[in-house]
């Protein structure tokens with residue numbers, strides 16, 4: 001396949017960036033999107049040029065490191081697929097492909113396609129946990145958890161923290177990410193003692209980090225590579241109202 | 249080869265089942281009010297490192313934790329699919345601490361330390377309780393009880409799982425605990441920070457030198473104790489199921505400073521990975537071993553059979569695992585299943601374009617269980633397979649081939665998980681301790697959490713109790729020297745300005761290791777590798793091209809430093825493989841096999857851990873042996889027939 005790539009190049013957080021164009025030939029359909037970028041980088045290095053920086057690690061759709069906006073869509077916009085799992089057979093010979101970093105106020109660009117997502121870490125630090133010190137836990141079967149609850153918790157817990165939701169939201173809102181964690185823990189008996197404080201602190205932190213409001217565009221759900229449902233946002237809103245009403 | 253006297257694993261006295269309890273009682277404690285005066289460095293935020301950092305933070309120590317990813321939640325533990333073992337015996341199928349212990353010793357081909365393995369089996373049950381308390385959404389039965397499955401050749405159902413994402417859920421539990429401690433101010437997290445050197449002061453580990461991967465700044469961090477939990481070194485083979493960033497840097501740096509590297513040649517090859525599709529391939533994807541519970545593995549009986557799988561009639565298919573190992577069949581342990589696949593392909597019976605593949609066929613499972621049941625059990629894996637290969641495995645059998653997956657070797661540690669360098673503890677996949685020559689499925693997650701949650705917090709405390717807190721300074725000459733060494737190394741690699749990319753060297757090294765130190769090794773192949781690797785290393789330092797500078801975000805530089813360390817390490821790995829003149833577990837020397845082609849151990853000469861000390865002035869590394877004494881179990885030939 002022969003492709004035209006338009007890639008966002010930005011030296012660092014302080015500089016302004018631009019889209020640069022690269023012609024790349026000899027791409028084969030079995031390559032993953034990141035392998036296509038690897039090949040591009042190898043050629044850039046051989047030509048004495050600066051390779052394109054992008055985040056990645058597991059390359060199997062689970063670590064949440066990869067993060068590209070491809071032709072305007074986070075992770076390329078293919079259902080249930082992260083960028084690292086996207087293969088070139090989804091594109092056609094002669095295509096022009098535009099590759100940009102996540103765009104959200106709370107995800108500043110560090111270089112080229114690499115952004116700073118530590119705002120997500122700080123939201124979790126605000127309350128995305130159960131306060132159970134190591135040691136002294138009761139037997140795992142002491143509290144039975146109905147299968148539907150365990151399954152619902154797992155559905156929410158599948159979030160990989162990639163940030164595609166916030167990057168594709170017109171308001172730059174992180175609601176889906178936050179809701180996934182709130183909903184995961186709110187479905188489990190172990191999560192109950194802290195449920196009110198948790199949702200209030202996490203939402204407050206999310207606002208403080210500069211993420212926007214949710215106005216129900218549902219772009220997040222459409223772009224989420226783990227198919228996290230916006231029903232979790234509804235769940236979080238109920239949790240939030242409950243906690244506010246109870247004055248927690 | 250120099251050989252020194254036997255290494256002492258500092259195993260406590262007393263009956264096996266009581267060692268850990270007695271030892272815990274005998275260990276010294278640090279007064280709670282004093283703990284925050286001790287500073288602890290933890291390199292790694294996976295199950296082992298993250299678990300240790302969080303737990304030590306909870307205890308009140310002052311912890312600095314490092315990872316190279318942008319968030320601790322992305323450590324490669326996240327990728328584990330299948331599950332985690334624990335001797336809970338919830339299924340009432342005859343499991344017990346002793347059985348898990350015994351299975352692990354036997355699975356490791358009698359090359360692990362009995363006392364460590366017993367402790368691992370003992371604490372396994374606590375791990376599950378702890379994870380449940382922290383909100384890990386393990387699979388449940390309709391009655392609300394925890395679900396189990398049998399995994400990786402175990403004859404009891406002791407594996408706990410969270411869909412196909414067990415590692416993710418366990419790591420997110422660790423990450424949550426870690427985040428809580430970051431908020432509490434006991435742990436300071438340094439993401440996008442890579443450890444490039446360890447610092448010893450008067451022979452004791454007192455800190456690390458790191459590079460901030462965003463700004464390039466070289467930083468000095470001093471502490472009372474250093475814990476490394478930096479994961480496996482699979483990518484020395486270039487292609488593996490590991491993450492792109494998995495490396496041997498922390499371990500090899502410690503090795504160069506005097507830490508012993510144990511059993512580097514014990515590497516595990518996983519039988520069920522998606523085959524290589526071309527030169528562009530950057531990593532290999534594991535298909536969970538659980539697929540072997542219902543899928544049947546076969547190749548055509550005829551060499552070079554050009555027909556598609558559907559056209560090959562039943563009597564022209566060789567279900568070789570079922571044929572050779574009737575009692576375990578498709579569930580034969582990883583090393584055995586991998587070698588059998590290689591043999592079939594070497595005989596010209598491999599499938600797919602490259603001939604390096606075997607079928608994993610679900611036709612019978614779908615007939616027996618129905619399509620919806622198969623979909624429910626393995627749907628996510630079939631989807632993943634389709635994404636990568638473009639094929640629908642409900643209709644055509646999957647093609648699989650073995651790939652490098654796990655590294656049993658690692659830094660040598662004693663019973664307390666401390667290396668031979670006082671004050672340097674090593675946890676998780678980066679130590680050598682519990683899996684001998686072969687790791688059983690679902691046991692690495694168990695070991696990571698055992699080390700991080702339940703072992704290190706005690707043994708590190710015991711060490712600290714003998715130290716005066718704050719007896720270190722990042723301004724000392726040792727730190728300045730180490731930081732200068734790192735800066736020089738970076739300057740040197742950037743200044744070569746050669747013609748070959750880092751990746752081209754990495755790929756070549758990987759091929760050497762795979763071809764000559766992979767699934768089957770011989771005296772000749774290893775000698776050849778030992779010729780090729782130094783030559784490649786030399787070329788690397790003359791001809792590598794690393795663009796960009798040192799004081800910026802520079803992924804090529806990160807890779808270059810890692811590949812340089814892999815080049816150092818590969819030689820050690822091959823040398824260890826050459827010297828171990830027996831076959832055991834994942835280490836298969838063709839010269840040492842039974843008539844049926846099974847691994848032939850030599851207990852008389854090789855029932856020891858090979859712990860290597862870096863050569864002082866060129867030459868070969870120095871061997872220290874830790875003799876393995878088995879008080880509880882008797883040597884037997886691993887048989888899965």
Ligand SMILES: Cc1cc2nc3c(=O)[nH]c(=O)nc-3n(C[C@H](O)[C@H](O)[C@H](O)COP(=O)(O)OP(=O)(O)OC[C@H]3O[C@@H](n4cnc5c(N)ncnc54)[C@H](O)[C@@H]3O)c2cc1C
Nearest residue numbers: 292293294295296316325330331443479676677690692693
């Ligand atoms: C695809 C796959 C599937 C698996 N499935 C299973 C399974 O089902 N069951 C099972 O029991 N095991 C499984 N394993 C094995 C298991 O996941 C690992 O052995 C285990 O998670 C390792 O944990 P760890 O904490 O030791 O290391 P890791 O989780 O790899 O963490 C290493 C940490 O060290 C950091 N680090 C590394 N080098 C440096 C450096 N130089 N400077 C700073 N930080 C550094 C990294 O950033 C990371 O935080 C699987 C492995 C793979 C690859």
Ligand code: SF4
Nearest residue numbers: 159160162163165224
């Ligand atoms: S909710 Fe989906 S898109 Fe958002 S961080 Fe999680 S996995 Fe990524």
Ligand code: FES
Nearest residue numbers: 057059064066084
């Ligand atoms: S690289 Fe890990 S999810 Fe894409």
